[in-house]
Amino acid sequence: MGSWRELADRNRLLTHVPLGPLTTYKLGGPARLMVEVEERDDLVSLAAAIEETPLPVLVLGRGSNVLISDRGFDGVVVHLGTGFSWVRWQEGLVSAGGSTSLPNLARAAAKAGQGNLEFYVGIPGSVGGAVRMNAGCHGSETADVLEKAEVFDLLDGTQSARSPLDLQLGYRQSNLGDLEVVVSASYHTVPVEPDVAEGVMREVGRWRKEHQPGGTLNAGSVFKNPPGDAAGRIIDEAGLKGYTVGRVSVSQKHGNFFVAERTATAQDVHDLVIAVREIVRERSGVELIPEIRFVGDFDDEPEPPPAED
Numbered sequence: 001m002g003s004w005r006e007l008a009d010r011n012r013l014l015t016h017v018p019l020g021p022l023t024t025y026k027l028g029g030p031a032r033l034m035v036e037v038e039e040r041d042d043l044v045s046l047a048a049a050i051e052e053t054p055l056p057v058l059v060l061g062r063g064s065n066v067l068i069s070d071r072g073f074d075g076v077v078v079h080l081g082t083g084f085s086w087v088r089w090q091e092g093l094v095s096a097g098g099s100t101s102l103p104n105l106a107r108a109a110a111k112a113g114q115g116n117l118e119f120y121v122g123i124p125g126s127v128g129g130a131v132r133m134n135a136g137c138h139g140s141e142t143a144d145v146l147e148k149a150e151v152f153d154l155l156d157g158t159q160s161a162r163s164p165l166d167l168q169l170g171y172r173q174s175n176l177g178d179l180e181v182v183v184s185a186s187y188h189t190v191p192v193e194p195d196v197a198e199g200v201m202r203e204v205g206r207w208r209k210e211h212q213p214g215g216t217l218n219a220g221s222v223f224k225n226p227p228g229d230a231a232g233r234i235i236d237e238a239g240l241k242g243y244t245v246g247r248v249s250v251s252q253k254h255g256n257f258f259v260a261e262r263t264a265t266a267q268d269v270h271d272l273v274i275a276v277r278e279i280v281r282e283r284s285g286v287e288l289i290p291e292i293r294f295v296g297d298f299d300d301e302p303e304p305p306p307a308e309d
């Protein structure tokens with residue numbers, strides 16, 4: 001147990017940590033263990049600790065694409081702290097730590113006259129989460145701008161640089177496994193007038209305000225868009241805007257955003273996802289695939305679909 005003890009002695013190891021506050025849904029139970037990683041040595045100790053006592057691992061970024069079970073996560077959550085929140089630049093290249101928020105990255109790059117990353121201003125995730133999910137919007141995605149990501153592998157304690165090709169970035173996916181931690185990333189940039197970049201970011205914000213239910217508890221798009229179509233449009237066409245399970249509803253503003261009340265449970269969200277998927281399958285024959293990641297155990301019994309009218 002030496003390495004766990006080492007982490008505890010450095011005040012990096014926490015127990016029974018509520019995870020809801022670390023996610024945008026604000027739902028879900030506690031983690032058995034959480035390691036707050038502030039420097040590389042913490043990752044080295046953690047790799048050794050996991051080798052001593054293998055446990056399920058969840059790397060948690062800003063929690064904007066996950067739904068944590070009400071029963072929590074019976075393993076170790078790896079959380080990159082402020083030591084991994086930084087942005088640096090040189091001509092044509094911006095680098096950022098794995099826990100840097102994407103809007104902060106976009107704004108810092110724009111201020112420095114480095115364009116290409118403006119689209120990140122609308123995505124409330126972290127650099128690490130964006131690499132893992134190949135996050136994107138408004139016609140750009142991480143794969144288009146990423147030069148490389150530095151990845152620490154908790155399986156063997158090694159770190160390596162991965163190109164977009166190495167990472168096999170596809171639509172909202174990569175080949176990163178649960179034990180691989182993105183500690184930093186660097187991006188190709190192009191010169192831009194800060195005012196121009198500001199204008200682009202304002203437009204991204206305006207578009208989101210108009211089309212998405214801002215200020216609510218959600219995790220962005222619930223389902224991936226089927227090729228050539230939009231999950232939100234399909235859900236809307238199935239008549240499901242406003243459809244509710246427990247205390248979670250399909251947003252009236254955007255059919256692919258499921259909005260939770262503060263008193264909702266994670267199981268409510270899960271059941272709404274299952275119900276919407278089944279109703280859409282019945283009504284349009286489309287098989288929707290979740291984009292959000294479910295963490296921990298859920299009851300599988302879905303809500304029955306509404307009676308046909």
Ligand SMILES: Cc1cc2nc3c(=O)[nH]c(=O)nc-3n(C[C@H](O)[C@H](O)[C@H](O)COP(=O)(O)OP(=O)(O)OC[C@H]3O[C@@H](n4cnc5c(N)ncnc54)[C@H](O)[C@@H]3O)c2cc1C
Pocket residue numbers: 024058059060061062063064065066080098099122123124125126127128129130131132133134135136137172176180181182183218219220221293
């Ligand atoms: C209002 C709203 C709007 C959104 N709009 C968009 C959008 O336009 N486009 C889009 O693509 N997404 C969007 N999202 C979803 C989400 O913001 C992105 O997927 C984001 O990249 C997730 O980053 P995160 O740090 O929150 O990751 P988390 O939700 O914490 O985790 C997501 C996945 O990434 C892994 N992960 C997190 N950090 C790391 C790391 N350092 N190393 C390795 N793996 C890691 C986790 O294990 C998990 O598998 C939106 C979400 C919200 C709430």
